[in-house]
Structure formats: structure tokens, C-alpha cells
Amino acid sequence: MSPPTTRRRRRAHDPESVLATAVGVFNERGYDGTSMEDLARALGVTKSAIYHHVPGKEQLLARALERALDGLSAVVGDERAASGGPAIERLEWAVRQSVHILVDRLPYVTLLLRVRGNSRTEQAALERRREFEGFISRLVKEAAAEGSIRPDVDPALVTRLLSGTVSSITEWYRPAPGASADDLADALLKMTFSGLRV
Amino acid sequence: MSPPTTRRRRRAHDPESVLATAVGVFNERGYDGTSMEDLARALGVTKSAIYHHVPGKEQLLARALERALDGLSAVVGDERAASGGPAIERLEWAVRQSVHILVDRLPYVTLLLRVRGNSRTEQAALERRREFEGFISRLVKEAAAEGSIRPDVDPALVTRLLSGTVSSITEWYRPAPGASADDLADALLKMTFSGLRV
Incomplete structure (x- = not known):
């Protein structure tokens, strides 16, 4: 089970994919209405792991x-x-x-x-x-x-x-x-x- | 003190003025981002009096x-x-x-x-x-x-x-x-x- 999951994660969480996902969420919910939790959900990572992937909302x-x-x-x-x-x-x-x-x-x-x-x-x-x-x-x-x-x-x-x-x-x-x-x-x-x- | 206040209130809270004020708040904060408290503040009424002036957000x-x-x-x-x-x-x-x-x-x-x-x-x-x-x-x-x-x-x-x-x-x-x-x-x-x- 582990290797494909790891590969999938890596593909989805390079800086470019993170940015593309975040922009999608900002446009859908509005920037001010988007929480770090919303970003974590969209990226498929836990709330506690989000800062590992995202430098910060702003x-x-x-x-x-x-x-x-x-x-x-x-x-x-x-x-x-x-x-x-x-x-x-x-x-x-x-x-x-x-x-x-x-x-x-x-x-x-x-x-x-x-x-x-x-x-x-x-x-x-x-x-x-x-x-x-x-x-x-x-x-x-x-x-x-x-x-x-x-x-x-x-x-x-x-x-x-x-x-x-x-x-x-x-x-x-x-x-x-x-x-x-x-x-x-x-x-x-x-x-x-x-x-x-x- | 009382009569001018009452007059001012009446002027500002007819249905037309309430609607105009609400639209201004909706456009500024976004409809979803507007609370009844925001509307109360914009209308200058207390939070408990807001439903006397406003039929409901929707x-x-x-x-x-x-x-x-x-x-x-x-x-x-x-x-x-x-x-x-x-x-x-x-x-x-x-x-x-x-x-x-x-x-x-x-x-x-x-x-x-x-x-x-x-x-x-x-x-x-x-x-x-x-x-x-x-x-x-x-x-x-x-x-x-x-x-x-x-x-x-x-x-x-x-x-x-x-x-x-x-x-x-x-x-x-x-x-x-x-x-x-x-x-x-x-x-x-x-x-x-x-x-x-x-």
C-alpha cells in the first residue's frame, strides 16, 4: 500500500500543485473566507500537517x-x-x-x-x-x-x-x-x- | 433630546433605507460574510432590536x-x-x-x-x-x-x-x-x- 500513496502525495504537494489548489479554494470561497483548515482539506492533508506544505495563507x-x-x-x-x-x-x-x-x-x-x-x-x-x-x-x-x-x-x-x-x-x-x-x-x-x- | 433622535431613527429605518443600507453592507462584506450584527451596526440599532427593522437577511x-x-x-x-x-x-x-x-x-x-x-x-x-x-x-x-x-x-x-x-x-x-x-x-x-x- 505505502509506495503508491507516497508517490501520489509527492505529486500533489510540490509547491506548484499546492499553489494551484490554493488558488482554486480562494476563488471558490473567497480569500478572506478560506481557513488553513479549508486548505488542508483541499490538499488532503491533516490540519496539523498543513504548515509542512503551505508557507502561510498570505x-x-x-x-x-x-x-x-x-x-x-x-x-x-x-x-x-x-x-x-x-x-x-x-x-x-x-x-x-x-x-x-x-x-x-x-x-x-x-x-x-x-x-x-x-x-x-x-x-x-x-x-x-x-x-x-x-x-x-x-x-x-x-x-x-x-x-x-x-x-x-x-x-x-x-x-x-x-x-x-x-x-x-x-x-x-x-x-x-x-x-x-x-x-x-x-x-x-x-x-x-x-x-x-x- | 428625545424628539430629534426619534425623527432621525424614523427617517433611517423605513423599509427603503433599511434595504439601501443592507445592500451597501452586502457589497462591502459579501452577503455570506454579513451577520445580523453587522446589519444592526450599520443601521445604528441594537442587536436585540434588529429583527424589528429587518425581516431577515435572505x-x-x-x-x-x-x-x-x-x-x-x-x-x-x-x-x-x-x-x-x-x-x-x-x-x-x-x-x-x-x-x-x-x-x-x-x-x-x-x-x-x-x-x-x-x-x-x-x-x-x-x-x-x-x-x-x-x-x-x-x-x-x-x-x-x-x-x-x-x-x-x-x-x-x-x-x-x-x-x-x-x-x-x-x-x-x-x-x-x-x-x-x-x-x-x-x-x-x-x-x-x-x-x-x-
Whole structure:
């Protein structure tokens, strides 16, 4: 009996699996509503063994939020975001990347979008999230300044609506064959940049 | 001392004020995280007097969700939604109405969008919410069938993205002078139906 159990345990309790399980529980019960006991149950370990597997609730939250935020920071730091091409194309590229990050890191981004700033960890995450929004906002303003975005809509409002359209994907998207991130990004970009009307 | 206190109490504890206060607490703490003690504190009454003012937590939830859902049902039942004009125009009208309802009933719609089906009350609300989404979905399909929506995007995806764009407004919109529901609806309709690109 013993060896398969040991193997199964080892597989399920490497740091990556622990993080993935924890994020699932946080998203289901809410971070504040999750106890160490809930985490122990989800990981299938006893309450007394939980600290052997889990560094602490807030550290798990920090790691999970990093997973989402590092993806967004990579977009801001990418040379395709900074290069001299038309701002409208850099904006479309950045929006497409953010859809990809959302799909690839769905539970992590879902958790990030629910953070309200209830701790230092959450406040730091909100700060980094605002940096990404500032980046999108600058691209929208540049695109407006170069004349490639319709002038009859406030750029600040465009930024909010665009970011909201992307974020809302977490509310309904579930990975499935034939529901690729690229098709989703295509549909979103067509709707928001070219419009639904024929 | 007594008369002004009594007057103040009466003003603050009519059913409408109780509901508004409760919705504020539900949105701040989460419905499941709100205790009758939290409601008593927010209403400024003692814990022992709370049932004199509040019919019960779940009844308050039901009333609050109704406030949001009745607005959406009125859109579905309006003759402008059913009349024989082009589906694309009825769709734009319905999306505009949903922005107005969201702005006019912001805390109630915010609460509705957070409901996950944890009780009969929540399940009934989700059912009514799905009816509204079904209504938008039918309008999108009709608009696609009449050839007024671009054929290269799946109507089901369009419905999700459009509804998500509207819902996401609850995440950032705060009533302010100069931030009218109609301006917001204009910007949203321009972006999604005509597109941002010049």
C-alpha cells in the first residue's frame, strides 16, 4: 500500500500543485473566507500537517497574484509595446496579450481581479495592476493623439471600457477545445476596434 | 433630546433605507460574510432590536436582487424590444437600457452580478438573470440573421462580450456630475457597434 500513496502525495504537494489548489479554494470561497483548515482539506492533508506544505495563507496569495501580475508586467516591458510603430497597433497588440494572459493564467487573473486591498499584499498587487492600467491608458491617449481612435469618446472612458471588456472574460470563460485564446482575442478586437455593425 | 433622535431613527429605518443600507453592507462584506450584527451596526440599532427593522437577511437579499432584476425584466417586456424594426436597433436600444439600469440601480446590480447560486433566492435570481441574457442572445442572433452584424464573429461570443462590457461598468463607475448614464451608454455603443478605429 505505502509506495503508491507516497508517490501520489509527492505529486500533489510540490509547491506548484499546492499553489494551484490554493488558488482554486480562494476563488471558490473567497480569500478572506478560506481557513488553513479549508486548505488542508483541499490538499488532503491533516490540519496539523498543513504548515509542512503551505508557507502561510498570505504568502500563497502573494505568489498567486505574482503569477498574474508577472504576465502583465512582461507585456509592459516587451519591446513591441515601446517601439515606434503606430500606437493603435501597439494598443491592439497589448489588449491581445492581456487576453492571452487571462486565458493562460485564468484562476490567477480571476483572483487578482477580486482583490480589494485588504492587506499589504493586496495593496501591492493593486498598485501593480494600476501600473498595467496606466500603460493601457497611455497607449489609448497616444492612439487618440495620432488620430487613429475616434475623437468623440473620452480616452479615459475608452481605457475603462476596454479593460472591463477583457476582465469580464473571467466571469464566463472556461477552457474548452475550440475556445482558443486567439479566437477570443480576435472576436474581442473586432468588436471593440472595428465594431459589430457591418 | 428625545424628539430629534426619534425623527432621525424614523427617517433611517423605513423599509427603503433599511434595504439601501443592507445592500451597501452586502457589497462591502459579501452577503455570506454579513451577520445580523453587522446589519444592526450599520443601521445604528441594537442587536436585540434588529429583527424589528429587518425581516431577515435572505429576504433583504431577495428584495435587493428584485430591484435589479425588475429593471431588466422591464426591458425585455418593453414593446420597443419586440416591435418589428431592425434587430440591430432593438439590440442597441436594449444595451443602452441595461447601462441605464446599471447606473440607476448601481448597488443592486453590483450585488446581482456577485450572486453565485448559494441559496434558493440566489438560484432564482440567476434564473431571471439568464432570462435577460437569453433575450440579448436572441437579439444578437436576429441581428446576425438580418445581416447587420459582422458575420466573422460567433453570435454566442458577441453576446458574452457585450454583456461583459456592460457588467464590468460596476467595477469602476461611481456617480459623479458629468458622468451621466447616457454619455456612458453612448461611449459603450460607439466602441462596441462602430468600433474605436477611425
